[in-house]
Each structure stands twice: as structure tokens, then as C-alpha cells.
Amino acid sequence: MAKFYGIGTGPGDSSLVTVKAVETLQNIDILYTPESKKGRESLALSIVSKYLPADLHIKSRHFPMNFNEFEKEQAWNMVSSEIVEDVKSGKNVGFVTLGDPMIYSTYVYIMERLMEDIEVETIPGISSFSNIASNQNFPLVMDTDPLIIIPCTMEEEKIDEAFEKYDCIVLMKVYKRIHMIIDKLKKYDLIDYAILVSNSSQEKEEVFTNLRDEHIDEKISYFSTILINKNNKKR
Amino acid sequence: MAKFYGIGTGPGDSSLVTVKAVETLQNIDILYTPESKKGRESLALSIVSKYLPADLHIKSRHFPMNFNEFEKEQAWNMVSSEIVEDVKSGKNVGFVTLGDPMIYSTYVYIMERLMEDIEVETIPGISSFSNIASNQNFPLVMDTDPLIIIPCTMEEEKIDEAFEKYDCIVLMKVYKRIHMIIDKLKKYDLIDYAILVSNSSQEKEEVFTNLRDEHIDEKISYFSTILINKNNKKR
Numbered sequence: 001m002a003k004f005y006g007i008g009t010g011p012g013d014s015s016l017v018t019v020k021a022v023e024t025l026q027n028i029d030i031l032y033t034p035e036s037k038k039g040r041e042s043l044a045l046s047i048v049s050k051y052l053p054a055d056l057h058i059k060s061r062h063f064p065m066n067f068n069e070f071e072k073e074q075a076w077n078m079v080s081s082e083i084v085e086d087v088k089s090g091k092n093v094g095f096v097t098l099g100d101p102m103i104y105s106t107y108v109y110i111m112e113r114l115m116e117d118i119e120v121e122t123i124p125g126i127s128s129f130s131n132i133a134s135n136q137n138f139p140l141v142m143d144t145d146p147l148i149i150i151p152c153t154m155e156e157e158k159i160d161e162a163f164e165k166y167d168c169i170v171l172m173k174v175y176k177r178i179h180m181i182i183d184k185l186k187k188y189d190l191i192d193y194a195i196l197v198s199n200s201s202q203e204k205e206e207v208f209t210n211l212r213d214e215h216i217d218e219k220i221s222y223f224s225t226i227l228i229n230k231n232n233k234k235r
Numbered sequence: 236m237a238k239f240y241g242i243g244t245g246p247g248d249s250s251l252v253t254v255k256a257v258e259t260l261q262n263i264d265i266l267y268t269p270e271s272k273k274g275r276e277s278l279a280l281s282i283v284s285k286y287l288p289a290d291l292h293i294k295s296r297h298f299p300m301n302f303n304e305f306e307k308e309q310a311w312n313m314v315s316s317e318i319v320e321d322v323k324s325g326k327n328v329g330f331v332t333l334g335d336p337m338i339y340s341t342y343v344y345i346m347e348r349l350m351e352d353i354e355v356e357t358i359p360g361i362s363s364f365s366n367i368a369s370n371q372n373f374p375l376v377m378d379t380d381p382l383i384i385i386p387c388t389m390e391e392e393k394i395d396e397a398f399e400k401y402d403c404i405v406l407m408k409v410y411k412r413i414h415m416i417i418d419k420l421k422k423y424d425l426i427d428y429a430i431l432v433s434n435s436s437q438e439k440e441e442v443f444t445n446l447r448d449e450h451i452d453e454k455i456s457y458f459s460t461i462l463i464n465k466n467n468k469k470r
Contacts, residue, residue: 014254
């Protein structure tokens with residue numbers, strides 16, 4: 001029976017792909033890859049390209065990254081129907097997605113559309129925050145502490161609540177709200193326990209340990225993550 | 236210059252090790268492995284054993300898993316001194332640890348003892364909760380929601396707070412407090428959005444989707460994790 005495989009590629013470095021992902025990529029007939037802009041090669045594809053058989057059929061499909069829900073759902077529906085058709089015709093089909101497929105990934109919207117019709121196997125990947133923590137030898141959480149992962153697109157008062165209550169925090173999607181976040185880190189006395197990493201595991205990776213730097217907003221990229229651990233002395 | 240490598244092995248399945256971990260394991264001179272009981276092979280070692288060169292020098296070291304802080308610190312100090320000595324004598328040294336090294340891992344206590352004396356590189360691994368989510372096609376968190384990861388050894392009132400406030404929750408170390416946790420899941424109307432996985436990615440893996448089962452406490456193992464997502468219809 002043919003099957004569909006959703007494959008987490010990890011954060012960017014090809015060597016952070018799992019052995020299972022590599023083996024799966026070598027045994028599929030068709031690979032779907034998400035393109036955020038038409039014609040631009042997907043980052044997920046570039047991460048795994050060294051593992052792909054030369055004759056693999058690659059189908060790049062455009063996924064609009066905007067706020068038009070209708071347009072997005074249409075794209076997900078179209079890609080999903082295509083995948084179902086391919087699997088039902090006996091092809092093993094893969095789909096690559098950045099990081100971990102179950103944590104803030106559009107992959108979920110594809111998966112949910114497939115599950116009634118075909119067999120779906122999802123393969124986990126290294127999350128960007130987990131990679132940043134290891135790269136920086138920065139313990140995320142220990143013992144009886146909880147860890148909270150916050151997208152900075154969340155309502156502001158909920159961010160305040162989390163900053164008040166928790167010691168171990170990952171902040172994702174920091175870029176657009178960097179000023180607000182830095183102000184809050186100061187207010188809740190978290191700023192000396194935080195590091196920011198921009199473009200993690202890509203060529204232009206930069207690590208910022210001094211978040212009191214007044215020009216930090218000019219230096220960071222769209223792909224920026226902050227790790228906070230109040231029990232962790234900053235080096 | 237010789238170096239120390241802390242290597243996350245992922246949750247249990249050898250194929251969930253990263254390519255980077257495999258390459259590192261093939262280029263070290265000595266591998267330290269943690270034994271929780273004297274003489275019992277470490278789970279972390281069994282996960283990576285198929286990737287190890289035949290002539291690799293393996294040093295199994297006992298890490299007591301009890302509440303005697305002094306005994307534990309003594310063990311960490313001894314292993315750390317040994318590692319520093321090995322690296323300073325020109326050997327590349329590895330240390331394997333279950334799951335991800337930066338999330339609830341004793342590895343951190345070794346790492347912190349080494350960082351002043353030798354170069355330390357940490358390699359991330361797949362967390363058990365991320366593997367369970369993918370295996371079950373269970374989305375952990377999407378869009379603007381936060382994700383909170385809770386060790387059930389945490390103070391009870393903090394568990395209540397988290398259950399009241401958050402929709403996407405991972406519960407680790409469930410075993411000893413399973414009754415209390417199930418009662419709270421009912422109270423906060425989370426029980427129909429939760430799944431429990433026992434012995435994830437090991438031979439005796441079991442998935443429980445009905446957490447209203449009154450005999451669930453007799454069926455689960457020490458290695459049990461609960462995933463909750465209120466935005467996710469249970470299948």
C-alpha cells in the first residue's frame with residue numbers, strides 16, 4: 001500500500017535531519033515542497049536536497065503566506081487533492097516541512113486534509129529553539145520547572161502573564177514586536193537571562209547576548225528567537 | 236584541538252538520531268554513557284550502538300537517580316574530571332543523553348562542569364513529546380497559541396493555573412500523579428482533547444485515547460506522557 005510521509009527537516013543545517021527522514025526521502029516516488037514565493041526554492045527542499053535520489057519527481061507547490069484565509073485554504077485543498085490522487089495511484093509521496101511538523105507548521109493543514117483518505121506517517125524534526133539552545137549550550141528547562149513557548153504574535157496581555165509567571169521561556173516570531181518584547185523583558189527582570197539568535201543554523205547566524213543594546217532592532221532578521229532561563233547564569 | 240560532544244539520541248528509535256549525531260559518534264575516541272543502575276546498559280547507548288565504530292572506547296559511568304543531592308553531585312564531579320582529563324590528553328570525547336540535551340536532561344550538570352576547562356559542542360535531539368505528536372499525527376500547537384510543557388512533579392497549584400489558562404499542553408513525568416492529573420483534566424474540560432502515550436518509541440509502546448478509562452493507572456508505565464490540544468478534535 002502506498003503512503004504519505006510528512007517529513008520534518010529540522011531548522012536549516014542538513015546534518016540535523018534524522019536518519020529516518022533520510023531513509024524515507026530515499027524511498028519515495030514523489031516529493032512535494034512548499035514554496036512561499038513563486039519561483040523561489042523552498043528552504044525545506046534545500047536542506048534535504050543532498051539526500052534525494054537523482055530521479056526523484058519533485059513537485060514544488062506555492063503556499064501563499066498572507067492573511068487571506070480563503071486563498072490559503074484553496075492552496076491547501078488543491079495540494080491535498082493532488083497528493084491523495086498520487087497516493088491512490090500507488091505512489092509513495094513525501095512532503096518536507098521546516099523544523100518539527102507538529103509545532104507551528106502549515107504542514108498540519110495539509111495533514112488534516114489527507115487523513116481521511118490515505119495513510120499518513122509524520123516524521124518529527126529538530127525545532128529551531130531546541131537547536132539554538134544546544135548550539136549555545138543554553139539549558140532550556142530542568143527539574144520541576146515548566147517551559148513555555150510563546151509566539152510573539154500572541155495578545156500582549158497574555159505575554160505579560162507568561163513573563164510574570166514563568167522562568168523558562170522561548171519567544172518565537174520576535175521580529176515585528178522586538179521593542180515591545182525588550183521593554184517587557186526589562187520590566188519583568190528577565191533581560192539578563194535572555195539571549196537572541198537571528199538566522200539560526202543558516203549562514204548569517206548571529207547571537208546577541210546583550211539585549212540592552214539599543215540598536216538591536218536594526219541588527220536582527222525576520223528569523224529571530226529569544227531564549228530565557230532565570231535559573232541560568234548568562235555567560 | 237580535542238573537543239567534548241554532548242549528543243542527544245532522541246527518544247528511543249535509532250532512526251530518530253540526527254545525521255550530525257551519527258557523524259560525530261563515528262569520529263570520537265571515547266564515548267561516555269550514563270548508567271542509571273549499575274550494570275544495566277544505558278538506553279542512550281542502546282539507541283546509538285548500531286552507529287558506533289567497533290574499536291570505540293566506551294566508558295559506562297553510574298549516575299545515581301535518587302534524592303541524595305550530595306551523592307549526585309559527587310558522581311557528576313567525578314565524571315566531569317575524567318572527561319576533562321581525556322580531552323586535555325588530546326582525545327575527542329562524546330557523551331550520549333536521551334531525548335534533547337537542553338530539555339530536562341542531567342547532561343546539563345555535566346556540561347556546566349566542563350565549559351570552563353574544555354570546548355563543548357552540544358548536538359540537539361528529538362524530544363519525546365515531539366516524537367509522540369508526530370507518531371500520532373497530533374498537532375501540538377499552531378498560529379498564535381502558546382505551548383506549555385509541564386513536569387507533573389511541579390507544585391499542584393501551578394498545574395491548576397496552567398490547566399486554566401492554556402489550550403496546548405504537554406505533561407511529562409505523569410506516572411506517579413496520574414490520578415490527580417486525570418481528575419484535573421476532567422475539571423478543566425481538557426480530557427476529551429488529551430491522549431496518553433506509554434513507552435513511546437519503545438517496543439511496548441501503548442497509546443490511550445480514552446482517558447476516562449477508570450483502570451488507566453494500572454495500564455501505563457513509568458515513561459508516560461500526555462498531550463493536550465483544545466483546538467484539536469480527537470479522532
